[in-house]
Amino acid sequence: MNTSESNQFSFRSIDELEDTPEFQEFLTREFPKGVDEPPDGLSRRRWLHLMGASAVLASVSGCRFENKKITPYTFRPEDRIPGTTRTFATTIEWAGGVRPLYVTSYDSRPIKADGNPLHPECGGSARNRAPKGSSDLISQAAVLDLYDPDRSRSCLEKVGRSFAPRNWSDFSGAVQGLELLGNQGKGLTVLSEPTTSQTVQRLKKNLLEKLPQAKWFEYSPISDDHEQAGLKSAFGKSLRAQHNLENAEVVLCLDADPLRYHRSALKLSKAWAKSRIPDVAVMAGRPISRLYCVESQFSLTGVNADHRWPMKSSAIASFAEALRQQVDKAREKGQMLDVEGTVDEQRLAVLANELVFGTTQKAGSQGRTVVIAGAHQPPVVHHLAAVLNDAIGSKLVSYTAIPESTSNISSIKEAVAELNSGNTEHLLMIGGNPVFDAPSDLKFKSALSSVKNKIHFSVSRNETTDECSWHANMGHPFEVWSDSVASDGSVGIGQPMIEPLFGAKSTAELLATVIGVSADGLELVRETYVDLSDEAWNQTVHNGFIANSFASSVAVGAPTAVAPGDSTTWMSPSEAIELVFTNSNLYDGRLSNNGWLQEVPDSVTKVAWDNPVMINPKTAKLIGAKQNEKITIEVDGDTIEAPVFIQPGQAENSISIAIGYGRRKVGHVGGSIEKNLPPVGIDVSSVRKSNHWNIVDDVKASGTGSRYRLSSTQDHHAIDLTGKAEIGNRWDRLIYEDTFDSYKKFAKKVIGRDDSSSESKGDTIQDFFADEEEIPEKEERPHWPGHHHLHFENVEMIRRSWDYSKEAKWGMSIDLAKCTGCSACVVACQAENNIAIVGKDQVSRGRELHWMRIDRYLVSHRSYQDAGRILEDPEPIVRTQPVTCHHCENAPCEQVCPVAATVHSDEGLNDMVYNRCIGTRYCGNNCPYKVRRFNYLNYSNATTFVKYPWADTLSQSDIAVESLAMNPEVTIRSRGVMEKCTYCVQRIQNTKIKAKTEGREVGGNEITTACQDCCPTGAIVFGNLADPASQVSTEQIDVRAYVLLDELNLGQRTKYLASIINPNPSWPVLTLNAAGETVVQPYEKAFPEKGHHEKHGDEKHGDEKHGDEKHGDEKHGDEKHGDEKHGDEKHGDEKHADEKHADEKHADEDGEEKHGKDEK
Amino acid sequence: MATDANTSQLNDFVFPSWINKIIILGLACGGLFGGYAATVGFFATHPKVINVGHMPEQPIPFSHALHAGKLKLDCRYCHNTVEKAAHAAIPPSATCGNCHGGKDRVKPGATLAAVHLKSEKLAPLRESLETDTPVNWLRVHELPGFVYFNHSAHVTRGVSCVECHGRIDKMEVVYQAKELSMKWCLDCHRNPDEAIRPFDQVTNLGWNPDKEELKTIYMEELEKAFEKLAPQVSVDANPVPSERKSERRLFFYPDGEDRPEFTASKWRDTKTHQDNFAKLIFGDPKLADENSDNEISLQEAVAFLDTKSDYTRKDLGQLLRATHKINPNQSCSTCHR
Amino acid sequence: MATVDQKNDNTIEDPGTRAPLVLGGLDYKGVTDTVSNVAFGEGPPRIWYVVLGISTLLMGMLFGCVGHLIMTGVGVWGNNNPVFWGWPIVNFVFWVGIGHAGTLISAILFLLRQNWRTSINRAAEAMTIFAVVCAGLFPGVHIGRVWSFYWLFPIPTEHLAMWPNFRSPLLWDVFAVSTYATVSLLFWYMGMVPDIATFRDRAKNKIQRLAYGVLSLGWTGSARHWHRYEMAYVILAALATPLVLSVHTIVSFDFAVSQVPGWHTTIFPPYFVAGAIFSGFAMVVTLMVPARELFGLKNLITSRHLENMNKIIMATGLMVGLAYGIEFFIAWYGGNPYEQFAFVNRAFGSYWWAYWIMVSCNVLIPQLFWFKFCRTNPWVMVGICLFVNVGMWFERFVITITSLSRDFLPSSWAYFTPTPIDIMMLIGSFGLFFTLFTLFCRFLPMVAMSEVKGVLPHEEHDEDSSGHSEHEEA
Structure with a gap:
């Protein structure tokens, strides 16, 4: 029976007979009334006589059974089993990135996207053997964009002021009507978003041959133009830098964010994490890598940096020049520069030493140091980075050739000039949204009005479409054939997972229509790769990309020298306030209607549904801006008003805001003026000019004082001083962290393996204990770092007499040394488990439903905290920790549920039975991790016993379209029900049943959870603790393993591995002395508790905090x-009456x- | 000495004495009605009354009694995904077309028997095959949306279709035979022995062996169990390996020597599995072990078990469960997730 | 023998004699007339109509909010994650607490032979029932899926082989509060039967006669009736006594059994029971002072009764103060960093104002009752009692919401803000309470006439004839 129609996606009660929406919905018999068939033996008529049934029963018995269809195939393909999932490979070009994916479809309906493990970008060996590759937020959320109810349902033609639906034949008829071929494309201009698809390039060449007078421009607001220009000036060729951080020793990022907003962020994160695994480093006798970040705003790489140096983005060019001079000096001197002078000079010298001589200072860097420049830095910085990398002989960077292309800014300028020149009659715009994101000084919208006939080909209607006369609906990559070239040169093929939902076409098919070629998407793409034999083509489509089509690195000589510019202005930056435009989850704004991306909290600020301006506390005081208030930013006459987010650690006099927000014509999620839904976030395009595209040097900003409520999942600013002081005391009891030096000393002593031993076994830490006959029991095993322990003796588990099954003990381990805090797991979990989005207002009330939460602790140095000036620490550290349900064996939530809706399974899972839950919410109170989520309102539009008819946010048909993204293996929760992480119990059960039917045991690592699949660094490992050989077992007995809130004795099944940082002991740090003035101390003095463990587990160290x-x-x-010592304002006069209080x-x-x- | 007004009020306001009887009567019929309402309520909501008997009128009057009963078609011919997926899929029209589709209607050139080519009742089928639109069968067995039942987990582990669907091979029109309520499922999960049958009899709905047959089947299954669990052990010390005789011997831990917990190296220790099997089937394995060499050969086992005369489905079920490690899970996440 | 001055002001302590509990020289008929005039006199004072009107309006608002809540969901309140329990639970504990004073007065003081309870026990028990009605409403509507409420009761079903989870304190609550409601309702109604019979005999029209007649279960006042009534009363008093202590203990288990720092302390049961009696008596005084003014019951509910209650209020206030102190001491002494911060946060965190309101209202203001003037002046005592009730509401607010807002992981700290629906339902619950109480005052005997007659001063056979004569013209 074909269940895709009647997917079980909610439970309801009996008396509400729904009219059948577009898709058939199941009616369940939960609490029926009425009686029909008597118990066996009695005939129905006889029974009615006997009981003398009253009129009531007679009336209801009629509607007891309601016939529902169960419709099979007519001709079922022999390999198709209804009701099971199948996974296909495809490589899509979506939102500016080429994403090699494995897409899982349920009854040929794609519901989950994961990385392609075969592709080096997201697969590769460090992937802890997970069957799926890693993926980022946007890839995970691509499924929701496919089923976006606001996508255009057909081609549209503007009739008067509104659009009338048309089909593709009408559109192609209209295109033929333009007789472009006749007059050789005179008056035709094409403005397309840049694409790496070779089919589109081929069709572009055809078009320009057939229509020689047509003009073709390409424009995208986000691009790597500066890097391309910088490398061109350095090497004379158009190149792209490829970094391999796997065995890096020192990485310096100049305003770069390789772990998050970078074209190959997944590969870089994986490599960076590999270079940070401490036990492998100890065995291989090399140090783990050290990450320096010099940046203006707090990027995700800055969060994970060992040392983060806030600096204005506009000053980084002169800093790079100064660094180049220091590196040259160090290389001539052949030995370390001495570190003295102001803190800036000291730090510059330390950086130069590290880059030239590496961290171990003994064996030199052997080329294992690298400098990475940020995409929005001007070309000269990229040139300097190339020069620096050459000077330090870095082996970690190589260059690959890329096709020549003019910069996006110049091409949009030419396009606007072309439109204004008036000899454009037909404008064909492919994708993009130039009305919204073109530079505001070019006045693109007015240029458009001068063109008579405008066609916009895009996935859904946006600001640009409404200016056009024709709109053709572009297919989502899961619906059409496509091809793309990844940043490492590999050629990927995108195969459709489903028939186009709304009859959409691919770009190639559109161009074919324009140039009169009649061919469907597959033939067009196949034609481009005609040199592949059919068998090779099938293999390529099966793998998702053409095997070994990777670009080989180009041999480049020494980069040309950079004219020696100023190298001192960075030390005394001007008072002018600079504005930096940063990236966001919505890319350039095209993903504004994606609820998952709008709601996932930003990795650093934890703000959702908004793009606040990030300001340093000192600068905020300077311009009179306060948290949750708006400021005006004025750039050459244009002003915008934006909410403020005070972010300690942001460079002074430097404010940053994300692009892609504030669109006015999106849909039910991103806001739309027609449906009077407010736009989400602030539209910054009016202050984004072509001359200052990424960084505006001088901006006038001032506070307005008008309130604006930011919605964030972790209100750091709403916490008062008492709370912030406690966070300072408590965070390092929750996130165990210490330096690699202390780990090395500890590992050497305990594991008896001195780091000089050259032969490295190269396998897991299991062999550390090889020489001991039995792995020591959990209690006696040495714990590290010792000084973190709360001195609670571990009361023997008060464990209920629970006979756990011997076969399976599910557990999870999260390695904080690898986790970067990128939140891809949060969206992956939301995609797998049908988690509803709640909207901005509900997030601000703390009611988001994400089952996984990335906790972020912003902690300033102890001296600032003790002086009560927590916000004034210029360089606070940020630590992140993913927290999900720990499936405690002695679970506090199970004891208090009055209806036993949450109970323990015999394999150690804390089962959450949604249909039994009545919503008392006591379990939520009693959970120490607060990982339970409650459906306060009708978020999932599921039916309930009683509900206002207008309660659903969408029409029934729109709900049906959006619910196509739901995973039928997981029940959808209605209002009034608690939900939480279940360790992806649907995956556990299905794998167990598959193993049972195949008569074999479930492997220790066979089952992977959704968060584990997508994690770029492989930080999350799930598996069977009863199997000592499984990876989760080895990780849980690692010396770094610890339990969060261990002192509560709950028998938690999730363990964390302590985070390892690799600070440079001589790095100068800004601290406060007793008198309250800032004083510069080397790192080892500023952080005494880190790194000093001569004797394991002694408490001699000075810090009294613990x-x-x-x-x-x-x-x-x-x-x-x-x-009297209390503050007076808190006490009314009657408080003093207690002085005469009776004393007994x-x-x-x-x-x-x-x-x-x-x-x- | 109360004033007249008071006494007059007192007199005319004494309840008539018959009210007492009315109260008693009222209580009695209240109780009666209460009892009646309770029983009606109990029966009206009893799952057997609600679920059993649902017999919708299908677009094509397909008779299981004819196809599965008389013609002995195996269930898996039509419901072919029952061993591979959660849902036992309703067959596509093409399957019916194999016999009723006529010569080349299903696949060009297919020489198939054209059964009832002209029958009016099969018009929807022919029309479906022509226009490639599915036949809209009506659902008979239907569990709530939050219950995830999996056919393959049951059918491949010795649970026959008859346990939940009743004698469907005798039904002209399919109706729901069992209540399929949570309590009903849990009763079986809690003592599944009667429901487990040899794996090859799962689709033989009428399988009902009497005592002797049960015994022979029991012995066959015992032999299969030995093949699965007991390793081959060489018996006599004949120098020429080819002629050396060997047989299968089942290991068990003699009481006194307790079983090691999970040895770190091999966590799924087959010795443990054999010991479980021996203790379950023989009670105290030492009794069956005549030559007391801590191992039971097949002969010893058969000899010991021959003494037992009446074999019930429960014994057979226990043997099968011990052999194939069938212990139905009772945690909530088995069905609710 | 009552001295002269004690006749007018029975709060003067005269060690040798027992102060008269009824002033104004009332005899049997006087007591009956005083109470019956309320129901059968020339109708209640106009203020009664005003109070009834306002409270029914508020009650309507309450039920409107409940309807909206059930149709929309628990999200209409200010609850969030981690503060899953908000004002409804605070209101529930507040109202259940208020209920306990009534049963204490009618059961425990009866067993302790405190005669002064006779004139206030009926009104106090009525307050108990109405408070439990308000209390019972809140946990009922505060759960997410109200229509599956019956899963909380152990009903055997053929569908699911499922029982409720008997280890959960919420389940104990269901049994405790429903038992408490039934026992105190029975105790209140059974005690009122003789007085309703008196009302029946004084009924003026058909409806009153029928109603009071049915309610008085054919009471004739014969010796057999009195014998059974006395025996039943003693048994019920014995049954109700443990309830006073156990019900609020179980309500405190909702918090004590959990492991939220700030809840997980063993002082909770006695602390909650003392708090319950404390707020219960405060509510009794708040109701009695205006009621005796309006309905002219000053001779029956004398200032001595009020003074005794004020003494109990002060005593329980000090117990509650001690409990606050012990909570802080144990947090410090226990050395558990989470508990320590929970209490520092309670006093100085973001809800510092709620904590200091609680401390000043519950511990400092009742100290005024050390002065006799405050204990006897009606309007001062009402003021103090209002403060006590406000303080007790804030105590539940502080315990529930402050502890939940900041517990183990600082990442899930949040600040709870109430929504208009929260506020309207709190005020609405007072509306429901006062509607029921005003209707009770008007239609049912407010004072237990039969018991008061038992403790009339001359009942002690005052030989002094002069005393008797004076009685005539008072």
């Missing part, structure tokens, strides 16, 4: 004894009561 026994003086005597009650607990600052 020793509990020293808490004596912090006694909280009976608070009613309040003395206080005989026992007197004692001066001190509050507020923790007295040391």
Whole structure:
């Protein structure tokens, strides 16, 4: 029976007979009324006589069974099994990136996208043997864009002021009507978004041959133009830098974000994580890599950097020049530069030493150091980076050739000039949204009005479409044939997963229509690769990309020298405020209608549904801006108003804002003026001019004082001083962290393997314990880092007499040394488990439904915290920690659920039975990790017993289209029900059943969760703890393994591996002395507790934060004894009446009561 | 000495005495009605009453009694995904077309028997084959959306179709025979022995062996169990390996020596599995082990078990469960996720 | 023997004699007339209509909000993650707490032979029932899927082989609060039967006679009736006594059994029971002072009764204060960093204002009752009692919401803000309470006449004839 129609996607009660929407919905018999067939033996008529059924029963018995269709195929393909999922490979070019994917379809309906493990970009060996490759947010959310109800349902022709639906034949008729071929394309201009598809390039060449007078421009607001220009000036050829950080020793990022917003972020994250695995490094006798970041805004790479140096983006060019001079000096001197002078000079010298001589200072860097320049830095910085990399002899960077292309800014300028010149009669725009994202000084919209006949070919209607006379609907990459060239040169083929939902076509098919070639998408793409034999073609489509089609690196000579520019202005930056335009989840705004991307909290600010302006606290005071208030930013006459987010660690006098927000014509998620839904975020295009495309040097910004409520999942700013002080004390009990030096000392002593031993086994830490006869029991195993432990003796588990199955003990381990905090797992989990989006208002009320939460702790140096000036630390550190359900064996949520809706399975899963839950929410209160999510309102549009008719946010047919993205293996939760991470129980059950039917055992690593599949660095590992050989077992007995909130004795099944940082002990750090002035200390003095563990587990170190026994003086005597030291504003006069308080009650607990600052 | 007004009020306002009887009567019929409402309520909501008996009128009057019963077509001929997926798919029209489709209607040149080519009842089928539009069968068995039942997990582990669908091979028009409520499923999950039958009899709905047949089947299954679990062990020390005799011997841990927990190296220790099997089937394995060499050969086993006369489906079920490690899971996430 | 001055002001302590509990020299008929005039006099004072009108309006608002809540979802309140329980649970504990004073007065003080309870026990028990009605409403509507509420009861079904989870304190709540409601309703109605019979005999028209007649279950006042009534009363008092302590203990288990820092302390059961009695008596005083003014019951509910209640309020106030102190001490003494921060956060975190309102209203303001003037002046005592009730509401607010807003992981700290529906339902619940109470005052005997007659001063056979004569002209 074909279940795709009647997908079980909600439960309901009996008395609400829905009219059948476009798709058939199941009616369940949950609590029916009425009676029909008597128990066996009695005939129905006889039974009615006997009971003398009253009129009530007679009336309801009629509607007891409601016939529902169960429709099979007519001719079922022999390999098709209804109700099962199948996975196909495809490589799509979507939102500016080429994404090699494995797409899982349920009954030929794509519901989940994952990385292609065969492709080096996201596959490769570090992938902890997961069957799927890694993927980023946008790839995971691509499925939701396919089923976006606001996509255009057909071609449209403008009739008067509104659009009338047309089909493709009408459109191609209209195109023929233009007789472009006749007059050789006179008056035709094509403005297309850049694409690496060789089919489109081929058809472009055909078009320009057939229509010689046509003009073709390509424009995209986000591009690597600066890098291309910089490398061209350095090497004379148009090249692209490829970085391989796998065995890096020092990585310096100049305003670059390789771990997040970079064209090959997945490969770089994987390589960076590999270079940070501590036990492999110890065995191989080499240090782990060290990451320096010099940047203006707080990027994700900055979060993971060992040292982050905030600096204005406009000053980085002169800094790079200064660094080049220092590196040359160090190389001539042949030995380390001495480190003295101001903190800037000291840091410059340290950086130069590290780049030239590496971290171990003994064996030199052997070319294992690299400098990466950010995409939005001017070309001269890329040139300097190339020069630096050549100077330090870096082996980690290589260059591959890329086709010559003019920069996007110049090509859009030429296009606008062409439109204004008036000799354009027909304008064909392919993709993109230039009305929204073209430079505002070019006035693209007015240039458009001068053209008579405009056609826009795009996936859905946007600001540009409404100016045009024709709109042709472009197919989503999962619907059409396509091809693309990845950044590493590999040629990928995109095969459709499903028939085009709304009859859309691919770009190739559009161009074919224009030039009069009648061929469908497959033939067009096949023609481009005609040199591939059919058998090779099938193999390519099967793998997703043409085998070994990777570009080989080009041998480049020494880069040309850079004219020695100024190298001192960076040390004393001007007071002018610079504005930097940064990237966001919505790419250039085309993904604004994607609820998953709008709602996933930003990795650093935790803000969702908004693009606030990031400002340093000092600069905020300067221009009078406060948190949750708006400021005006004025650039040559154009002003915008944007909300403020105070971000300590942002460079001073440098503000940054993300592009892609604030669109006005999107849809039910991204906002649309017609449906009077407010736009999401702030539209920055009016201040984005062609001359200052990425960085605006001088901007006038001032606070307006008008309120604007940001919605964030972790209100750091709403926490008062008492709370912030406690975060400072508590965060390192939650995220165990220490330096690689202390780990190395510890590993050498405990594991008896000195780092000089050259032969490295190269396998897991399991062999560390090889020489011991039995792996030591959990308790005796040495713990690291020792000084973090709360001195609670681990009370023997108060474990219920629970007979766990011997076959399976599911567990998970999250390695904080590898996790970068990119939140791809949050969206992957949302895609797999049908998690609803709740909208901006509900997120601001703390009701988001993500089952996985990336906790972010912003912590300033202890001296700032003790002085109560937490926000003034110029360089705070940010630590991230993914938190999901820990499936505790002694689960506090199971004891308190009154209807037993959450119970423990015999394999250690904390089962959440949605249909039994009545929503008392006590389990949510009792969970120490707060990972339970409650459906406060009707987020999933599922039917419930009673509901307002207007409660659903969408029409029934739109809901049906959007619910196509749902995974039928997971129940959809209605309002009033609690939900949480289930370790992807549907994957566990299905794999167990598959193994059972095949008569074999489930492998220890066979089952992977959705978050594990997508993780770029392989930080998350799931598996069977009962199988000692499984990867999760080895990771859980790693010396770095610890349990979050271990002292609660809950028998948690998720363990974390402590995070390893590799700070440079001599790196100068800005701290406060007792008197409150900033003083410069080397790292080892500024952070004494890190790195000093001569004797394992002793508490000698000076820091009193942890020793509990020293808490004596912090006694909280009976608070009613309040003395004058309280702030007065809190006390009404009657408070002083307690002085004459009768004393007999206080005989026992007197004692001066001190509050507020923790007295040391 | 109360004033007249008061006494007069007192007199005329004494409830008539018959009210007492009315109250008693009222209570009695209240109780009666309460009891009646309870029983009607109980029966009206009893799953057997609600679910059993659903017999929708199908577009084509397909008779299981004829096809599965008389013609002995195996269930898996039409429901061919039952062993591979959660859903036992309703056959596509092409399957019916194999016999009823006429000569070349299904596949060009297919020489198939044209059964009832002209029958009116099969018009929807022929029309479906022509126009490639599916036949809209009506669903008979239907579980709520939040229940994830998996056919393959049951059918491949010895649970026959008859357990949940009743004698469907005797039904002219399919109706729901069993209540399929949660309590009903859990009763079987909690003692599944009667429901487990030899894997090859799963689609033989009428399989109902009497005592002797049960015994022979039991012995066959015992032999299969030995092949699966007991390793080949050489018996006599004949120098020429080719003639050396060997047989299968089932290992068990003699009581006193307790089983190691999961040895770190091989976590799924077949010795443990054999010990479980021996203890379950023989009770105290030492009794069956005549030559007390801590191993039971097939002969010893058959000899020991021959003494037992009446073999029930429960014994056979236990043997099969011990052999194939069938222990139905009772955690909630088995069906609810 | 009552001295002269005690006749007018029975709060003067005269060690030798027992202060008279009924002033104004009322005899049997006087007591009955005083109470019956409320129902059968020339109709209630105009203020009664005003109060009834306002409270029914508020009650309508409450049920409107409940309807909207059920149709829309629990999201209409301000609850979020981590503060899953918000004002409805605070209201539930507040109202259940208020209920306990009534049962204490009628059961425990009865067993302790405190005669002064006779004139206030009926009104106090009525307050208990109405408070439990308000309390019962909140947990009922605060769950996400109200239509599956019956899963909380152990009904054997043929569908699911499922029982509720008997280890959950929420389930104990269901049994505790429903038992409490049934026992106190039974105790209240059974105690009122003789007085309703008196009303029946004084009924003026057909409807009153029929209604009171049915309700008085054919009471004739014969010796057999009185014998059974007395025996039943004693048994019910014995049954109700443990309820006073156990029900709020179980309500405190909702918090104590969990492991949220700030909830997970063993002081909770006695702390909640003391708090319950404390707020219960405050509500009784708040209701009695205006009621005795309006309905002219000053001779029956004398200032001595009010003074005794004020003494109990002060005592339980000090117990609650001690409990606050012990909570802080244990947090410090226990050395658990999460508990320590939970209490520092309670006093100085983002909800510091709620904490200091609680401390000042519950611990400092009741100290005014050390002064006799405050204990006896009606309007001062009502003021203090209002503060106590506000303080007790904030105590539940502080316990529930402050502890939930910041517990183990700082990443899931959040700030709870109420929505208009929260506020309207709180005010609405007072509307429901006062509607029921005003209807009770008007239609049912507010004071237990039969019991008061048992403790009339001359009942002690005052030999002094002069005392008797004076009685005539008072």
